[in-house]
Amino acid sequence: MSFPILMKPLPLSLKDFNFIAEANKSNAPGGAASSKSVKQPPQKKDGPPVASSVAASERGVDRPVEKERKKDLPPPRMQFDDESRVGKAKRRSLLNQPEARNRVELFRHLPPHKNGSQLPYLESKFFELHEMHPSVYKVGLQYLTGDTSGGNARCIAMLQAFQEAIRDYSTPPEKTLNRDLTSKIGGFVSFLIECRPLSMSMGNAIRFLKSRIARLPLTLSESEAKAALCSDIDRFINEKIVLADKVILRHAATKIRDGDVLLTYGSSCVVEMILLYAHEIGKQFRVVVVDSRPMLEGQKLLRRLVAKGLSCTYTQLNAISYVMHEVTRVFLGASSIFSNGTVYSRVGTAPVAMVAHAFHVPVLVCCEAYKFHERVQLDSICFNELGDPDAVSKVPGRVDVNYLDNLTDKQKENLQLLNLKYDATPSDYISVIVTDYGMIPPTSVPVIVREYRKEYLLI
Amino acid sequence: MDFQVVVLAGGNSKNLTPLISKDVPKPLLPVANRPVLYYVLHQLRQSNLKDLIVVVEGEDAALHVGGWISKTFVDGLHVEIAAVPEDIGTAGALRAISHHLTAKDILVVSGDLVSDVPPGAVAATHRRHDAAVTAMLCSVPVSGSLESGSSGGKDKTRKPGRYNIIGLDPCKQFLLHIATGSEIEKDSRLQKHILHAVGQMEIRSDLMDAHMYAFKRSVLQEVLDQKDTFQSLKQDIVPYLVRSQLKSEALLNGISQAEENGNEKLSSPNNQVLVSKILANASTPSFHEPYSMEPDGSAQTRKTHKCCAYIASSSSYCVRLNSIQAFMDINRDVTGEADHLLSDNIIGPSPKLGTKTTVGPHCMLGEGSEMGDKCQVKRSVIGRHCRIGSHVKIVNSVVMNHVTIGDGCIIQGSVVCSNVQLQERVVLKDCLVGAGFVVTMGNEYKGESLARKEK
Numbered sequence: 001m002s003f004p005i006l007m008k009p010l011p012l013s014l015k016d017f018n019f020i021a022e023a024n025k026s027n028a029p030g031g032a033a034s035s036k037s038v039k040q041p042p043q044k045k046d047g048p049p050v051a052s053s054v055a056a057s058e059r060g061v062d063r064p065v066e067k068e069r070k071k072d073l074p075p076p077r078m079q080f081d082d083e084s085r086v087g088k089a090k091r092r093s094l095l096n097q098p099e100a101r102n103r104v105e106l107f108r109h110l111p112p113h114k115n116g117s118q119l120p121y122l123e124s125k126f127f128e129l130h131e132m133h134p135s136v137y138k139v140g141l142q143y144l145t146g147d148t149s150g151g152n153a154r155c156i157a158m159l160q161a162f163q164e165a166i167r168d169y170s171t172p173p174e175k176t177l178n179r180d181l182t183s184k185i186g187g188f189v190s191f192l193i194e195c196r197p198l199s200m201s202m203g204n205a206i207r208f209l210k211s212r213i214a215r216l217p218l219t220l221s222e223s224e225a226k227a228a229l230c231s232d233i234d235r236f237i238n239e240k241i242v243l244a245d246k247v248i249l250r251h252a253a254t255k256i257r258d259g260d261v262l263l264t265y266g267s268s269c270v271v272e273m274i275l276l277y278a279h280e281i282g283k284q285f286r287v288v289v290v291d292s293r294p295m296l297e298g299q300k301l302l303r304r305l306v307a308k309g310l311s312c313t314y315t316q317l318n319a320i321s322y323v324m325h326e327v328t329r330v331f332l333g334a335s336s337i338f339s340n341g342t343v344y345s346r347v348g349t350a351p352v353a354m355v356a357h358a359f360h361v362p363v364l365v366c367c368e369a370y371k372f373h374e375r376v377q378l379d380s381i382c383f384n385e386l387g388d389p390d391a392v393s394k395v396p397g398r399v400d401v402n403y404l405d406n407l408t409d410k411q412k413e414n415l416q417l418l419n420l421k422y423d424a425t426p427s428d429y430i431s432v433i434v435t436d437y438g439m440i441p442p443t444s445v446p447v448i449v450r451e452y453r454k455e456y457l458l459i
Numbered sequence: 460m461d462f463q464v465v466v467l468a469g470g471n472s473k474n475l476t477p478l479i480s481k482d483v484p485k486p487l488l489p490v491a492n493r494p495v496l497y498y499v500l501h502q503l504r505q506s507n508l509k510d511l512i513v514v515v516e517g518e519d520a521a522l523h524v525g526g527w528i529s530k531t532f533v534d535g536l537h538v539e540i541a542a543v544p545e546d547i548g549t550a551g552a553l554r555a556i557s558h559h560l561t562a563k564d565i566l567v568v569s570g571d572l573v574s575d576v577p578p579g580a581v582a583a584t585h586r587r588h589d590a591a592v593t594a595m596l597c598s599v600p601v602s603g604s605l606e607s608g609s610s611g612g613k614d615k616t617r618k619p620g621r622y623n624i625i626g627l628d629p630c631k632q633f634l635l636h637i638a639t640g641s642e643i644e645k646d647s648r649l650q651k652h653i654l655h656a657v658g659q660m661e662i663r664s665d666l667m668d669a670h671m672y673a674f675k676r677s678v679l680q681e682v683l684d685q686k687d688t689f690q691s692l693k694q695d696i697v698p699y700l701v702r703s704q705l706k707s708e709a710l711l712n713g714i715s716q717a718e719e720n721g722n723e724k725l726s727s728p729n730n731q732v733l734v735s736k737i738l739a740n741a742s743t744p745s746f747h748e749p750y751s752m753e754p755d756g757s758a759q760t761r762k763t764h765k766c767c768a769y770i771a772s773s774s775s776y777c778v779r780l781n782s783i784q785a786f787m788d789i790n791r792d793v794t795g796e797a798d799h800l801l802s803d804n805i806i807g808p809s810p811k812l813g814t815k816t817t818v819g820p821h822c823m824l825g826e827g828s829e830m831g832d833k834c835q836v837k838r839s840v841i842g843r844h845c846r847i848g849s850h851v852k853i854v855n856s857v858v859m860n861h862v863t864i865g866d867g868c869i870i871q872g873s874v875v876c877s878n879v880q881l882q883e884r885v886v887l888k889d890c891l892v893g894a895g896f897v898v899t900m901g902n903e904y905k906g907e908s909l910a911r912k913e914k
Contacts, residue, residue, distance in 0.1 A: 037516075119583075120772075126579030127460055127507045134460050134563075134586060141587040142742070153741030156734055242730045269737050296520065 045386045056247055063257050104418045106381060112420070113386045114144060133165040136188045143196040149297075151201040151335045151371060152241055156248055158192065158202055162209065163233050168224055177225055182213050182368045197385050200336030200344070208236055240445040244436035245270055248366050249277045252331070252434045255364060260285040263356070265317075266292070266346045267301040268333020270366045275331075279310050286310075288327060292317040292348045294391040294419065317348050320355050330356045332425075334367040340376045341427025341442030343367075348422050350380075353429035362431040365442075369435045372449050379425040389417035460674075462582055463562035464503060466513045467549050467692075468496055468524060468570030477781060478876055478891065484520035486570045487527060487779070489859055491793040491840050492825050494527060495780050499571045504535045505580050511538050512559060513570070514552045516545045548690030554683045560676055569670035573789050574777035578671065584632075584769045585673035591677065591764035592700045594634060595671040595776035596625060602787065606847045623744065627768060629659045634768040636660070637696050637701050639668060650702055666770065668693060669777050678764065701766045783891065786874065790840050790857050795821040813849060825860065842877070865900065 064385050103112065122141065129137065139161045142148040148157055162185065169184065171177050192198065195285050210342055212232045216225050236268055252274045257261065262285055275287055287310055291298030298314065300350050330352065336344045343349065353456075356363050377383060393404045407415065427442035437448055467634045468486035479485050486496040496513075503511060513519040515529070521542035530540050543555045553567070564585060566578055576595060585593035599622060624647055626636030635657060654660055670693060682689070682696055689695035689908035771777055778789050813832035818824065825842045831849030840857040841847070858864075858875045865883035873890040875881070881892075882900035893896065893910030 120580065123580035123583035124506075124577040125461070126577075126583045128579070129460075137460070137583075138586045138589075141583060145587070147587070147742050148738070150737075150741040153738050156738060176676075237734065238730050242733050245733070267740075269740055272740070300740070 018333055028032065040293040061340070074430060099452065100406050103386075106417065107384070107420075108388060109382075110384055110386050113388050114195065119144060123384075131184070131187055132191060133161070133188070134149050135161040135164040136191065140192050140195040143192065147399045150269055151199045152245075152368075153206050154199055155201045156237060156241065156327055159205055159209075159233050159237055160189065162453050163230050165235075166298065169226065171222055176218075177222060177314075178213055178216060178218075184208055185209065185213070200373050204373070205236065206369050209233065215254045236370075240436075241368060244368040244370070245273060247436040248368065248434050249274055251439055252366055253278045253281065253283070255329065255426065255434075256283050256285055257262075257328075261288060261326055262286070262322070262328045263288040263327040263352070263361075264301070264425035265290045265298070265330075265349055265352045266295075267297040267333055268366070270368070271331045271333050272301055272304065274366060275305060275310065276308055279308065288313045288323055290315055290317060290320060290323070290348075290352060294387075294394075295346075297346070317351065320352055324355050324359045324361060327356070327359075327361050330361055330363045332363060333369065334365050335422060336368055336371045337365070337442075337445050338375050338377050338424075340378075340447055341430065343425040343427075343433075343442075344377065344422055345425065345428060347423045350423045350425040350429075353425045357429040363429060364432055364434055365430050366434045368454065369437055369448055372435075372445055372453075374449050374453075377424050380420065384423075385421040387421045389419050392417050392419045419429065460582070461563040462508070462566050463560055463564070463676075464508050464511045464566045464568065464578075465553065465556065465560075466496070466499055466503075466511055466568050466570050467552055468513050468515045473782075475786065478783070478786070478874060478893070481521070483877070483894065484515070484517070484523055485780075486515065486520075486524050488786070489842065490573065490780070490786070490789050491823050492842055495573065496524065496528075496570050497531065499568055499570055500536060500538075501530060502575070503568070503575050503578065504532065504533065508578065509535065509537050512538060512541055512556060513538055514541045514543055514556060516543055516552070518542050519664060526770070545584075549692040550683060550689045550696055553679070555694070557680055557683055563676055565676050565679060567670075567672045567674065569779065571780035572670055572777070573793065574669065574671075574771070574775065576669075576671075576771045576775045576777055580767045580771075581671055581673050584677075584767055588632070588765050588767045590673075590767040591704075592697060593673040593674050593767040593769060594637070594697060595669045595769050595771060595777075596666040597669045597771040597775070598773050599665055599667045600778045600785075621664065621671070622664060623668050624669070625663050625768070627661045627663065628657050629661065629789045631661070631770060632767055633657075634701050634766040636662070637668065637698050639698070653702075653705055656705060667777075668697075669771070672697065675764075693793075700764070702709070705763050749786075781872070787855070787857065789840060789870070791855070794823045794840060795838070831866065848883070 011129065055302070122144070126137070139148070139157050142157065143154065148154055165184075165188065166181070169181060171180055184260075185206070189198070192202075209229075209232075212229060218226065220228065248270055256274075256278045260283075262275065264275070264287065278285065287305060289298045289302045289305070289312055291302075292316065293316075302312055302314050313323070332343070332345060332349055332353065334343045334345045334349075338344060343353075353363050375383075393402075395401045404415070430442045432439050433442055433445070435448070437452065464596065469484075474777045475485060475488065480490060487494040489495070490498070512659055513524065515524050521540050525540040525572075526540075529535070530536070530751065539559070541552075541556045541559070543552045547555070549569075549914070564582070566582060568578065569776070574597070574598070581595050583591055584590075598609045624636070624638040625634070626649065628635055631824070635653050636647075636649055649660075672692065678700070679696075682699065686695075686699065689699070776792065778785060778792070780786055811829040812818065813830055815832055815835065816830050816834040817836070819837040820834075821838050823840045824830075824837050825845070827844040828841055828847070829845070830847045833849055833887075834847060834851045835853070837854045839853045839856045839858065841853070842862065844860055845858060845864070846867070847853075847862075847864045850867045851864055852869045852871075853864075854870070855872045856870045856874065858870070859879075860876040861878050862875055862878045864870070865881055865885065868881050868909050869886040869888075870881075871888045873887045873892065874893040875887075875892045876896075878895045880897045881887075882898060884901050885898050886903040888903075890904045890906065890907045891908040891910075893908070896909050896911050898904075898909065
């Protein structure tokens with residue numbers, strides 16, 4: 001391996017960035033304290049990642065605002081190549097962790113894929129998980145089996161499940177609603193993480209929910225508090241997702257002219273809405289849908305677009321440079337956007353953006369603002385999600401293409417399969433990001449994170 | 460988890476006539492010296508389901524069952540026994556207790572099911588797909604003893620009707636067609652619109668409906684109220700739900716719709732449509748979707764419901780006790796391959812064996828039994844407090860409690876109920892001896908059913 005620099009996260013970036021971001025609000029000692037508190041990944045999280053730091057920050061509503069903001073920084077992530085921590089996490093987990101078979105060296109620090117083999121174990125424990133609410137359990141099962149995928153849908157499903165859990169919740173005696181409900185939500189979150197690692201949108205939504213719980217006035221009765229929380233969740237979904245999508249539609253539709261050829265990759269719900277909306281208001285354009293194995297998500301998008309009457313072309317990622325010369329705009333979705341403008345999205349987005357840049361085609365990334373994150377990431381390695389490695393070697397519908405099945409065990413030792421789910425697109429390849437706060441260049445993302453994040457946390 | 464469990468323990472069964480009597484109703488028929496209902500209840504207790512409703516046909520039977528349950532499961536379970544009139548069928552039984560059902564989903568288990576499949580699996584599948592009914596399917600058990608002679612009189616009347624014809628979708632999660640019993644011998648009718656929606660259906664005859672269902676309560680109560688003529692769950696209600704899954708009547712969804720609408724007062728209908736569209740687009744499309752969408756794309760009025768199937772893995776054991784042959788098979792299996800279903804010793808604490816007596820593997824001897832000299836027991840189950848003479852050969856049989864067997868008897872492939880007395884040198888092959896019968900000495904019976912006349 002010749003990437004020693006890339007493997008260890010650079011000590012400079014994280015600290016410096018937080019320092020710069022915090023310098024405006026806090027004085028130097030405060031900034032230094034914040035940089036110390038956000039150590040490098042060797043510091044592990046215990047239990048649910050968001051709970052520890054956010055719960056610490058929400059202790060006591062009357063703390064000064066600066067200190068809270070410092071502690072809101074993202075907690076260090078669990079690295080899976082440290083044996084002792086993995087062992088501890090294994091003992092605490094609800095699911096059986098699968099044995100790591102033949103993982104690629106470079107990605108050993110990522111949690112191994114939880115394939116469908118977890119399902120029978122979870123099913124047999126169905127009636128024994130007392131602390132789990134049925135709707136949270138259902139959402140977890142849907143994540144595990146891949147029935148629900150896509151940042152917005154996962155976030156909405158999770159929030160709706162939490163809403164039901166809150167409605168059915170009753171405070172046990174001698175406990176306050178704030179702390180007990182926060183710890184309960186923390187339990188749900190760790191269950192969901194074990195089913196499938198959280199997406200950034202879900203992480204932000206959970207932080208929002210916990211801050212709302214912590215800010216509940218103590219004078220409220222239990223039913224009022226529950227009703228307030230449920231309406232907060234509804235408001236979050238409506239404002240941050242539904243309304244944001246509508247605003248994005250309006251902005252992005254102005255960028256589509258008649259006669260355009262629009263290219264999109266994979267299946268992003270926002271991009272699909274944009275294309276359908278533009279078609280409704282009467283713009284004439286063609287769509288090229290680029291897809292890739294093994295997920296083949298573009299096929300679902302293609303089906304829905306064709307059903308509405310758009311003229312579409314379908315191709316795979318290998319043909320991107322052949323198709324790009326006739327494309328006029330590229331619309332991409334994102335799972336999250338980091339503070340240095342890097343777009344974290346489905347694997348394959350980076351090559352699409354790069355080829356578009358080489359052909360001087362403008363790339364528009366459409367993403368709601370609640371998905372922005374303060375993290376900075378320079379590569380796709382230090383944080384990612386691993387998918388099912390066997391999916392790479394199998395072609396659905398072609399059982400004759402199974403060259404890897406006949407390998408002996410000894411041969412299999414030398415072959416490691418890797419299936420990454422996400423990748424990071426550098427900001428140089430992005431022309432503009434369309435958000436509900438308008439159309440911004442990628443360098444303005446930290447501004448939005450800084451200025452508008454505190455707004456909804458403090459409401 | 461908002462599930463309520465109903466155990467349908469039945470009471471009388473025409474298939475098992477000589478074995479069942481007024482004192483021994485069907486749920487208390489012993490399998491490996493434990494009543495068959497024990498296996499179901501034990502499994503439910505292990506899955507942490509403590510609140511059950513047990514439905515028994517007939518008042519006396521209900522009393523017996525109730526007494527036994529309270530003796531055996533003193534602490535673990537909280538059971539409500541419901542007695543229903545006889546011969547009203549499984550659907551009728553559910554109708555009778557319908558007002559007791561309050562939870563969101565109901566798990567209906569047949570009391571004669573001996574299996575090691577966790578009920579949580581069926582429940583989890585039900586919840587994951589938000590189904591109206593989920594059925595558990597298992598592979599058809601291999602029946603027939605290893606050394607069976609000519610098939611007994613009972614076997615000749617056994618129809619192949621206990622097999623099912625099951626239609627599944629390509630990913631083996633949804634149930635598209637189910638045909639049971641008598642329908643198999645005639646032509647089976649498939650619903651064309653279901654086939655049209657799915658595109659590809661897999662039809663299997665090696666799967667059996669194991670009679671463990673999970674129902675959505677509203678759907679179940681709706682069907683029970685509307686269709687008065689339905690008598691049986693397995694033959695009427697489940698096939699009806701499977702047939703109508705893409706075209707369920709509006710009433711079926713009216714209740715669920717009202718429940719949903721009551722909760723979402725805060726967001727306007729437009730937002731609701733958008734949210735549900737996002738969720739719908741994100742999930743793997745199932746063949747129900749085109750039927751549930753209105754022309755303008757809103758998914759508000761669903762006219763479909765989902766019927767899921769949970770297929771038990773082939774390594775799990777799952778048999779229903781609904782014929783004599785099944786009774787013999789279960790006894791053999793529970794002491795043999797599937798002995799993980801039992802939780803205690805195979806041989807009771809105090810069997811007294813004479814000299815030169817051999818007891819083969821896969822046998823079970825109850826406590827207090829005594830055997831004479833030179834006996835041979837192979838692959839059999841012997842109950843409690845039996846007195847067995849010498850030179851007796853028992854092969855492949857089930858002997859229940861308090862039986863006296865004289866010297867020199869040969870019992871092969873038979874079932875001998877409680878309190879029976881076999882005098883000397885009796886030969887029984889493939890027979891069924893009812894309770895309290897006395898077989899006079901020197902007789903030979905082949906393939907007969909001997910029962911004392913009810914007074």
